[in-house]
Each structure stands twice: as structure tokens, then as C-alpha cells.
Amino acid sequence: MKTTLFRNIKISLKITALVLVMTLASVTAITLFYFYTETASTQVGIISIPAVIISLFAAAMSLLFAQWFMQPLESMHHTLHMVSKGELPEKSALLTSDEFGMMQARVDELVDMLKQSAEFAQKIGEGKFDTPFKAAGENDSLGIALLNMRNSLVETDKKEKERNWIVLGLAEAGEILRTHDSLDTLGDDIIRFTINKVNAIQGAFYVVNKEDEGTRIELCNSFAYNRKKYLKSSFRIAEGLVGQAVAEQDMILRTEIPAEYITISSGILGDKKPSCILIMPLIANEEVFGVIELAGFEKFDASQVKFVQELGTMLARTIFNIKVNERTRRLLAESQAMSNDLKEKQEVLRQNAEEMQATQEELQRSNLMLEEQVEEVNHTRNRMQLLLENASEVITIYEENGSIRYISPSVETILGYAPSEIQGTTDLEHVHPDGQEIYQNLFAQLKANPNEKVTVQFEYKNKNGRYIWLEATGTNFMSNRAIHGYIVNSRDITERRRAEQEQRMRSKMQALSENSTDLIARLEEGSISYINPVIESYTGKEAAAFINKKVTDTELDQTVLESWLQIVEQVNATQNKISTEMDFPSELGKRVMQISAIPEYNEKETIESVLVVSHDITERKLIELDIQNKNKKINDSINYAKRIQNAILPDNFAISSALPDSFILYKPRDVVSGDFPWYVQTGDDIFIAAVDCTGHGVPGALLSLIGYFLLNDIVRSRHVTNPGQILDLLDEGVTQTLKQDQANSATKDGMDIALCRINTKTKTLEYAGAHRPLYVMKNNVLEEIKGNKFPIGGGVYKNQTKFTTTQVKLNAGDSVYFSSDGYPDQFGGADGRKFGSKRMRELAERIHHLPAHLAMEAFDLEWEEWRGTQKQTDDVLLIGIKF
Amino acid sequence: MEILNIEGAEDTPKIILDRTNGIFEISGRSLPEDSAEFYKPVLEWLKSYSGQSNSATDFVFKLEYFNTASSKLILDVLSSLESIGGTTVHWYHHEDDEDMQEAGQEFSELVEIPFEFRTY
Known part of the structure; x- marks a missing residue:
């Protein structure tokens, strides 16, 4: 206020x-x-x-x-x-007729209108959408707005209802879906629910199954379906309406139904066609999981379609989930199954592994055993091989045709052949020709008597080509399938045969010994192990009285047993056979025995016994003594003869005064000689010769006397001075003396001679030779003057002429050498050859300048060295003169 | 005809006279105590052979040494061979032994037999 x-x-x-x-x-x-x-x-x-x-x-x-x-x-x-303020007052009482009163009337109208609108709004608010309301005019914005609001609310309400219907349906469907986890029962319930919900008369539920051979749409559940022609439970994508819907992923709502598409069998309806078909693919995540097919007599309205569509989506998810669940379950089950399977397999594997382990261990054991066995077999085989190699027998398997299939390695040590050389051959050729028949007979006998062993002996040529004795024992193994041949065991019996032969020899020896005239005893460690019966004749006691007794215990003469024991000792000391002589006092008187004590060895090569063979040489001794006596007489005789021969030899003093620088090397082979030097001086002429009579010793000496006297006669008495002439006369004389000019001449004897006539005044030398040359050394040059090629005496020679005389002028320092053939013909030197004329000439050339006595020493030394230990071949006579 | 085979010794030669095989040989050393006696069987054999000799007789002398006495007998042997047709003497001497060569030559001059000289 x-x-x-x-x-x-x-x-x-x-x-x-x-x-x-x-x-x-x-x-x-x-x-x-x-x-x-x-x-x-x-x-x-x-x-x-x-x-x-x-x-x-x-x-x-x-x-x-x-x-x-x-x-x-x-x-x-x-x-x-x-x-x-929102208050709508009652109409005002005070009304003027002026402008102010009019204004007030209009205000009241406004309030009225506002009251009506408020009332209308109140009604709408109460949901009374059908309340009559008119807009105040065309421009009654509030009224029109209120009407629009009512219409809009009506629409909204309708939509709300539809939405609620759908939501409710979906909730119910959700409930159904929740309670199912299997497509089978789900389909059944959901199709039933849907048909009721959308007021359809038929329905089918398909599920899309993806299979390897392509996606198929399969009828899962149906309700009130009565198909005829098109009753198919399975479609491919794009096949039929169902397939098309899946393919396009879009629903199909059709009112134009193909004539034969679906009929509905119903007692109430009779065969009546549906007027609308809704085929809804069940899509989730842009994938079709199934199809719902609905048929109704009336066209499905939008909300129904919407419901089915939303249901489809839900259903698709559910199918997807169920499928996923199913798959998960299946996978789980599979996985569990697999897991179980795996577990089982694992178990099996474990068991297998255990078994394998066991088996492996078993295998290792058996392997080990096998290895041991193999080793054992190897050992055995090696042993066998060694045995076969070193066996003293050769084992041969012969085929029926006689060829060798197998031969043991011992063949190499016994016969020298390698088995490979022999195998596959026939060895008949190795058998000594004398034994080949025996060898062949061996097989013939084996064949004839298969159950008998046959043993034969024959000689067999070994690899060195030497024949050895074999004893072969054959067995017929033809019937033995493993062998199917003849087995022959052969042994080298050469040694045995030798031993047998030795035994036989020994027996023969024994027999010989028993029958020998010699006294034979075997002494073994001081005892007599054997003595032959000869002892009886010397002692008067039987051999048995001596055998196996100590030598010292027997009744042998003391001299005998001492000698025997001494001899045995000597044999033992020297290890050699001893030959000696001993006195042997006996019943027969004093005898002389020649003893041969022979050592006998055992296998260890030590002396086992000594065989004492006593040969009675008493008689021989007597003869020997006789011979010695005779010999002595002969020797005496010869020595006497030698004195005579010496008497005819030249006076050395005379020669050395005439030829001061000269020598005579005279070496008779025996006591008397066939060679002799001859020397005569008459006036200024010196005759000097080396004469070599045929033969040596006594016959030579006899001839030498003839020669001596003849020469003396010719030169001294007949005053012949020409050497050739002298030899002619000498030849004549010898021939006459030995009566060799007669037809039935018994002697061929004669002589060779080298004869020189030296005149010291004229300084000339004349030479004539029968078979002998003269060597002249002049100015260091050796000149040989050959004698005639025929001898003195010995019969008339063909082509024989007068002897030739050769003259040589002498100068101071010249020297001459001539000899018998004994000097050059001496055997000796390293090869036992003759000294030779050449060597003699060379020696002369070498030493001619020496004074005569030194030259002689040189000739002698050279010759003796040549001879060495050889005996003298012939008488030697060499004369050298230096002027 | 029997074979005459005399083994050689220190003082005596080896002698083989074998008609069948055509071997006639005297070799070695010849200085027997009694050469006449020694050569007697040889001369007798040759006498017998001369009546039934082979068409060719190759007689070999392969002597190292013979003494003067033997030389007379060797000449006798050669003389016996003279009467046997188709005989050739093969006279061997050591290549250094000129005396033996000369002896052979002397013998060849004394008998009417062809000699062939060879060294050994």
C-alpha cells in the first residue's frame, strides 16, 4: 500500500x-x-x-x-x-462513460478472456484434451497457442503411449530373452510373444547360420505356419523374401502377398490369406543374426514395425550372445573335451613315456647285453680265428667236384699259402705225383663209405716249393646241409715222419750197434746207460752187468774207466766230439782203442749223454808201426839217395868264382829232386843249365842222374860246345838210354832244359832251351829268348828238329835269368792261381839291378809269399847271373 | 758206352767223357804221381770211342796246370783224337796264363786237329 x-x-x-x-x-x-x-x-x-x-x-x-x-x-x-500479479479480479463496479470507463470495460474483457484460457489450460492440465476451446480470434495468440499446446500434448501423449507400448513390450521380451539361453526355446517363446504383441496371425523365426558351404538362413521356430509351396526351412542369402531381407539388411513390409505365399489354416478363419507380411532381419553390429517373419490380416502400423525392429535388434544381440555363449560353451566344452582329451593323451603319453623309458632301459640293458654278446662273439671269433690261424691242422672243405670252398687260415703258417690263393681251386697239383693217387683215393673212399673217416699220408708242395708230408683225415659231410662237402683235416707230419724215421734209424743204429764189432757205450751222468754186447769179449761179462750202473761201480779195468770219465769230461768241456786213442787192458790182452766220444744233446741243446765208440785198432796199430818202420827205411834210403844227388850238384865255390854275381835258387819239392843245376867250365867257356826232369822225387832224381851223366859226357868228354848241339845229343842220349826210340816204349819221360854257354872273354852268351826260355835284361829292357817247343827225350815229337842256339852279346850290368817250370807254375796268391811267367818277368825287370844275393832273396820272398800255405807244386830251380 | 767220370782232386784233373751227351772234358790241374797210370783209362776209353765216335767230338781242355810228365800224356790223348774224325779241341786258358796258351799252341802244332783257343 x-x-x-x-x-x-x-x-x-x-x-x-x-x-x-x-x-x-x-x-x-x-x-x-x-x-x-x-x-x-x-x-x-x-x-x-x-x-x-x-x-x-x-x-x-x-x-x-x-x-x-x-x-x-x-x-x-x-x-x-x-x-x-496473476490475479483476475471481478469486474469493477465503477464505470464511467468517458474514456476512462471504456478503458475499464476493455480491461474486464481481458480479464474474462484470461479466465477462460486459464480454465482451458486447467482442463488440459487435467488431461481433458477434449475440452472445447475456441480461440478469441484469429489473432488470439494465447488461444491458438493453447490449442496448439493441447494438440501437441495429445500427439505427445499418443507417442508416449506407443513408446510405452514398445518399451513395455521390449521389457517383456527382455524378460523372455533373459530366461532363455537356447535358441530353440527362445525362438518359440519370442515368436509366440511377438505374434501376440503385434496382433499377427503367423510368425516364424529364422536363424542365420554361417557354415563352410555358405551362409544359410534356417527356420528355427514357427507359429501357425502352414506353407505349401514355399514351405522351406532353409534359405540362402537373397533367396526368397527372407533371403532378400538378410541380403539387404533391411526389413520388408509388404501388403501385396504373392498368391501362394502363405495360407493360414484355421478352423475359424478357413483358408484366408494374410494381408501384410513383415520380414524383419535381426541386425546387431551390422550383422544379420536371424529373421523374424510375421503375417497379419491387418497392416502392421508403424509402432508395431518399430517394436519388431527394436525387438529385432535386441533379439539379434541376444542371438549373438547366445551364439557367442553357445560357441563359448561349445568352445569351453571342446576345450574341456580337448583338455580332457589332452589330459588323457598326456596320461597316455606319460604312460607311453614311462613305458618308453622302461623300454629304453630294457633296450639299453639288452643293448649292453648284446654288446657284451657281440664282444663275446668277437672274442670267440678272434679266438676262433687265432685258433684257426695257429692250429696245427689245416681244415679244408672240399666241394663234391674237389674244388676248395674253405681253407682255414692256419694254411698260411703250415703251407705258406694265403687262404685266398687256395680257395676256389683244386689243389691236386700241389700233391706230389707219387701221392696223387692216394689223394684222389681219399675222396673216392669218402664217397663210397660216407660214414667212415679216411686217413692218408702224402707229400704236398708248400709255397716255397718244398714238399712236406701231410696226414689228412677226411670226413664225408655231404649229407650235412650246413657243410655239404668233404672236410679234410691235414697235419704237417714231416717232423713226425722225420722223428719216426729217426726212430727207425735209431732202431737200425741200435741193431747196428748190437752187431757192431766196435765197443759202443753211452755214458750219462757217470753211469753207463747203454753198452753193446762187444763188451763181453773184452771183459768176459755180459752187457747187462754194466748197464745202468755207475762207471766206477763196474768191473771195468781202472785204466779204462778213468780214461772214459776223462774223455766225457773233455766232451762236456769242449762241447765237441773228441777223437783219441787209449790203451785198453782186457781179457784179450792189452788192446789199443781208437775212441770217438760223441756228445748227444737233449731238446735244450745241452749235452745229455756221451756216446763212446771204441774201435779196436790194435791190429792197425801194429801195421802202422810196420809202415812207420818201412817208411823210415825208405826215408833213410831216400836221404841216402839225396846225399848221392847232392854229390852231383855243382860246387858253389867254383860257380861263384867264375860268375861272382850269380845265384842259384834251388828248392826241391821232396827230399830228392827232378830239377838240378848243372855247371861245367872248360877254358873260357862256362856251361850252366837248369834241368827239369819229368816227375819229381825219386823218379826225377833217377832221370837227373841220366841227364847229369849225359851232359857231362857230351861237354866234358866229347867237347861239344854248341848248346843246341849239346841238347840234340842229350835228347839222343836220353831217348837211347830210356829206349824211347823203340816202338813199345814204356816211358814218356824226358826233361826240359835251359842251357847257357857263357864266354867271359868274348862277353857272349849262347842259349839253347828245351821248353824253357831265357830272360835277358839289357838296359832295363827284358828280352825273352824262347827255347824250342819240344823236350829232351819223351819220344819222338812231330815237327821235332835240331835245337836252336841263340847268341847274346853281353855288356856289364846285363843280367840273365832261367829256370825250371817250378817257379812260374807255383799255385798260390789270393785265387790259388799260378805264379806265372809274366809275374816272373816283371819281377826280373824290377830287381835285376840288385846284387845277385839280394835278387835271389827277392825272388824267393816273392815266390814264397805267393805260395803261402799251398804246397809246393814242383821242384823249383832258378838261376840268375849278373854281368 | 759207359761214361768215364773222374772227379778232380788237388793233383789230378776232372775228366768227363760222355759219348751220349757229347761231353768230353779234361779240366783242372794235372800233376799225378804217376801220370801214365792216371791217363791210362782215358786213353783206353778213347780207343774204344774211336770205333763208335759221334759225328762231331768237341774235346775241351781247361787246364790250370800240368806237369812235364802230364804233358806227355796229354800229347798221347791228343794223338788218340787225331784218329777220330770230326774232332775239335777247345783249348781254354785263363786270360792271364800265357804259358797255358803257349802250351796249347805247341800241342796244336804237334797234332793234326783243329784247335780253338778260348779264355776263361
Whole structure:
């Protein structure tokens, strides 16, 4: 109220103020006019009294006017104030007919209209959308708005209902879906629910199954379906309407139904076609999981379709989940199955592993055993091989045709052949020709008597080509399937045969010994292990009295047993056979025995016994003695003869005075000699010769006398001086003396000779030789003067002529050498060859400058060294003269 | 005809006279105590052979040494061979032994038999 009051006051004041202002303004205007019109006194500040009266009047007027003017306004203000406050006042009582009253009527109308609208709004608010309401006019914005609001609310309500229907349905469906986890039962319930919900008459529920051979849409559940032609439980994508819906991922809502599409069998309806089909693919995440097919007699409205669509999405998710669950379950089951399977397999594996372990261990054991066995077999085989190699027998398997299939390795040590050389061959050729028949007979016998062993002996050629004795024992193994041949075991019996032979020999020896005339005893460690019966003839006691007795215990003569024991000791000491002689006092008197003590060895090569063979040489001894006596006589005789021969030898003194630098190397082979030097000096002529009579010793000496006398006769008595002539006469003389000129001449004897006649005055030398040359050293050159090629005597030689005389002029320092053939013909040297004329000449060349006695020493030494230990071949006579 | 086979010794030569196989040989050293006696069977054999000799007789002398006495007998042997047709003497001497070579030559001059000289 206060506010209103103030406002009212303000309005009054405003009006008052307005009047005042207007008054003031008019006053002011009068005043101003006054001043300006009265020549104006110039006192500005002085208000005139009229002005003040006017002003006061004006003021009172103003207050009155304001009071009149303000009352209606105040009422309207009050009403409008209430309206503005939402209050709708009753119609105001005070109505004027002026403008203010009209204004008030209009305000009342407004309030009325506002009241109606409020009422209408109230009705709508109460949900009474059918409340009649008309807009106040075309421009009644509030009314139109209210109508629009009502219509809108009606629409919203309808939508709300539809939405609720859908939400409710979906909630119910959700409930159904929740209670199912299997497509089969789910489909059944959900299709039943849906048909009821959307007022359909038929329904089918398909599930999309992705299979290897392509995606198929399969009928899962149906309700009240009675298809004929199109009753298919399975579609491919794009096949039929169902397939098409899946393919396009969009629903199909059709009212034009193919004629044969669906009929509904119902007792009530009869065959009546549905008028609308809704095929809704169940899509989630842009994938089709199934299809719902609904048919109804009326067209499905949008909300129904919407419901089915939303249900479809939900259903798709559910199918997806169920499928996922199913798959998960299946996978789980599979996984469990697999797991179980795995467990089982693992178990099996474990068992297998255990078994394998066991088997392996068993295997290792058996392996080990096998290895041991193999090793054992190897050992056995090696042993066998070694045995076969070192066996003393050769084991041979012969085929029926005689060829060798197998031969044991011992063949190498026994026969020298490698098994490979022999195998596959026949060895008949190795058998000694004498034994081949025996060898072949062996097989013939084996064949004839298969159950008998046959043993034969024959000689077999070993690899070295030497024949050895084999004893072969054959067995017929033809019937033995493993062998099917002849097995022959062969042994080298060479040694055995030798031993047997030795035994036989020994027996023979024994027999010989028993029958020997020699006394034979075997002494073994001081005992007599054997003595032959000869002992009886020496001792008068049987051999048995001596055998197996100590030598010292027997009744042998003390001399004998001492000698025997001494001899045995000697044999043991020297390890050699001893031959000696001993006196042997006996029953037969004093005998002389030649003893051969032979050591006998055992296998260890030590002396086991000594065989003492006593040969009675008493008689021989006597003969020997006789011979010795005779020999002595002969020797004496020869020695006597030698004295005679020596008498004819030249006087060395005479020669050395005539030829001071000369030598005669004279070496008779025997006591007397066939060679002799001959020397005669008559006047200025010196005759000197080396004569070599055939033969040596006594016959030579006899001939030498003939030669000596003949030469002496020719030169001394007949004064022949020409050497050739001398030899002619000598030849004649010998031939005559030995009667070799006679046809039945018994002797071929004669002599070779080298004869020189040296004249010291004329310094000439004349030479003639029979079979002998003269070597002349002149100025260090050796000249050989060959004698004639025929001898003195010995029969008449073909082509024989007179002997030739060769003259040589001598100078001081020259030297000559001539000899018998004994010097060059001496055997000796390293090869037992003759000294030779060449060597003799070379020697002469080498030593001719030496004085004669030194030259002789050199000739002798050289010759003796050549001869060495050889016996002298012939008499040696070499004469050298230096001028 | 029997074979004459005399084993050689220190002082006596080895002698083989074998008609069947055509071997006639005297070799070695000849200085027997009694050469006439020693060569007697040889000369007798040759006498017998001369009546039934082979068409060719190759007689080999392969002597190292013979003494003066033997030389007379060797000459006798050669003389016996003279009467046997188709005989050739093969006279061997050591290549250093000129005396033996000369002896052979002397013998070849004394008998009417072809000599072939060879060294050993």
C-alpha cells in the first residue's frame, strides 16, 4: 500500500508539478512581458505582487485538477496491477462513460478472456484434451497457442503411449530373452510373444547360420505356419523374401502377398490369406543374426514395425550372445573335451613315456647285453680265428667236384699259402705225383663209405716249393646241409715222419750197434746207460752187468774207466766230439782203442749223454808201426839217395868264382829232386843249365842222374860246345838210354832244359832251351829268348828238329835269368792261381839291378809269399847271373 | 758206352767223357804221381770211342796246370783224337796264363786237329 500510495503521490505530484510548471511558465511570461513593456524598471529581483497571487491560484487549481484526473486512473491501475500479479479480479463496479470507463470495460474483457484460457489450460492440465476451446480470434495468440499446446500434448501423449507400448513390450521380451539361453526355446517363446504383441496371425523365426558351404538362413521356430509351396526351412542369402531381407539388411513390409505365399489354416478363419507380411532381419553390429517373419490380416502400423525392429535388434544381440555363449560353451566344452582329451593323451603319453623309458632301459640293458654278446662273439671269433690261424691242422672243405670252398687260415703258417690263393681251386697239383693217387683215393673212399673217416699220408708242395708230408683225415659231410662237402683235416707230419724215421734209424743204429764189432757205450751222468754186447769179449761179462750202473761201480779195468770219465769230461768241456786213442787192458790182452766220444744233446741243446765208440785198432796199430818202420827205411834210403844227388850238384865255390854275381835258387819239392843245376867250365867257356826232369822225387832224381851223366859226357868228354848241339845229343842220349826210340816204349819221360854257354872273354852268351826260355835284361829292357817247343827225350815229337842256339852279346850290368817250370807254375796268391811267367818277368825287370844275393832273396820272398800255405807244386830251380 | 767220370782232386784233373751227351772234358790241374797210370783209362776209353765216335767230338781242355810228365800224356790223348774224325779241341786258358796258351799252341802244332783257343 505504501508503494501504491507513493506511486499515487508521484502521479499527483507529477500532475501538480505540471500545473505548477505551467503556471510558473505563464507567470514568468507575464512578468517578462511586463518588464519589457513598461520601460522597464531595471530591478530584476523584485517580484511583483501580481505574480505571486497568480502563482498561488495556479497552485490551488492544480491540486483540484489533479484530484479529478487521478481517480479513474487509480482504479485501472489497481485492476491492471492485480492482473499483472496473476490475479483476475471481478469486474469493477465503477464505470464511467468517458474514456476512462471504456478503458475499464476493455480491461474486464481481458480479464474474462484470461479466465477462460486459464480454465482451458486447467482442463488440459487435467488431461481433458477434449475440452472445447475456441480461440478469441484469429489473432488470439494465447488461444491458438493453447490449442496448439493441447494438440501437441495429445500427439505427445499418443507417442508416449506407443513408446510405452514398445518399451513395455521390449521389457517383456527382455524378460523372455533373459530366461532363455537356447535358441530353440527362445525362438518359440519370442515368436509366440511377438505374434501376440503385434496382433499377427503367423510368425516364424529364422536363424542365420554361417557354415563352410555358405551362409544359410534356417527356420528355427514357427507359429501357425502352414506353407505349401514355399514351405522351406532353409534359405540362402537373397533367396526368397527372407533371403532378400538378410541380403539387404533391411526389413520388408509388404501388403501385396504373392498368391501362394502363405495360407493360414484355421478352423475359424478357413483358408484366408494374410494381408501384410513383415520380414524383419535381426541386425546387431551390422550383422544379420536371424529373421523374424510375421503375417497379419491387418497392416502392421508403424509402432508395431518399430517394436519388431527394436525387438529385432535386441533379439539379434541376444542371438549373438547366445551364439557367442553357445560357441563359448561349445568352445569351453571342446576345450574341456580337448583338455580332457589332452589330459588323457598326456596320461597316455606319460604312460607311453614311462613305458618308453622302461623300454629304453630294457633296450639299453639288452643293448649292453648284446654288446657284451657281440664282444663275446668277437672274442670267440678272434679266438676262433687265432685258433684257426695257429692250429696245427689245416681244415679244408672240399666241394663234391674237389674244388676248395674253405681253407682255414692256419694254411698260411703250415703251407705258406694265403687262404685266398687256395680257395676256389683244386689243389691236386700241389700233391706230389707219387701221392696223387692216394689223394684222389681219399675222396673216392669218402664217397663210397660216407660214414667212415679216411686217413692218408702224402707229400704236398708248400709255397716255397718244398714238399712236406701231410696226414689228412677226411670226413664225408655231404649229407650235412650246413657243410655239404668233404672236410679234410691235414697235419704237417714231416717232423713226425722225420722223428719216426729217426726212430727207425735209431732202431737200425741200435741193431747196428748190437752187431757192431766196435765197443759202443753211452755214458750219462757217470753211469753207463747203454753198452753193446762187444763188451763181453773184452771183459768176459755180459752187457747187462754194466748197464745202468755207475762207471766206477763196474768191473771195468781202472785204466779204462778213468780214461772214459776223462774223455766225457773233455766232451762236456769242449762241447765237441773228441777223437783219441787209449790203451785198453782186457781179457784179450792189452788192446789199443781208437775212441770217438760223441756228445748227444737233449731238446735244450745241452749235452745229455756221451756216446763212446771204441774201435779196436790194435791190429792197425801194429801195421802202422810196420809202415812207420818201412817208411823210415825208405826215408833213410831216400836221404841216402839225396846225399848221392847232392854229390852231383855243382860246387858253389867254383860257380861263384867264375860268375861272382850269380845265384842259384834251388828248392826241391821232396827230399830228392827232378830239377838240378848243372855247371861245367872248360877254358873260357862256362856251361850252366837248369834241368827239369819229368816227375819229381825219386823218379826225377833217377832221370837227373841220366841227364847229369849225359851232359857231362857230351861237354866234358866229347867237347861239344854248341848248346843246341849239346841238347840234340842229350835228347839222343836220353831217348837211347830210356829206349824211347823203340816202338813199345814204356816211358814218356824226358826233361826240359835251359842251357847257357857263357864266354867271359868274348862277353857272349849262347842259349839253347828245351821248353824253357831265357830272360835277358839289357838296359832295363827284358828280352825273352824262347827255347824250342819240344823236350829232351819223351819220344819222338812231330815237327821235332835240331835245337836252336841263340847268341847274346853281353855288356856289364846285363843280367840273365832261367829256370825250371817250378817257379812260374807255383799255385798260390789270393785265387790259388799260378805264379806265372809274366809275374816272373816283371819281377826280373824290377830287381835285376840288385846284387845277385839280394835278387835271389827277392825272388824267393816273392815266390814264397805267393805260395803261402799251398804246397809246393814242383821242384823249383832258378838261376840268375849278373854281368 | 759207359761214361768215364773222374772227379778232380788237388793233383789230378776232372775228366768227363760222355759219348751220349757229347761231353768230353779234361779240366783242372794235372800233376799225378804217376801220370801214365792216371791217363791210362782215358786213353783206353778213347780207343774204344774211336770205333763208335759221334759225328762231331768237341774235346775241351781247361787246364790250370800240368806237369812235364802230364804233358806227355796229354800229347798221347791228343794223338788218340787225331784218329777220330770230326774232332775239335777247345783249348781254354785263363786270360792271364800265357804259358797255358803257349802250351796249347805247341800241342796244336804237334797234332793234326783243329784247335780253338778260348779264355776263361
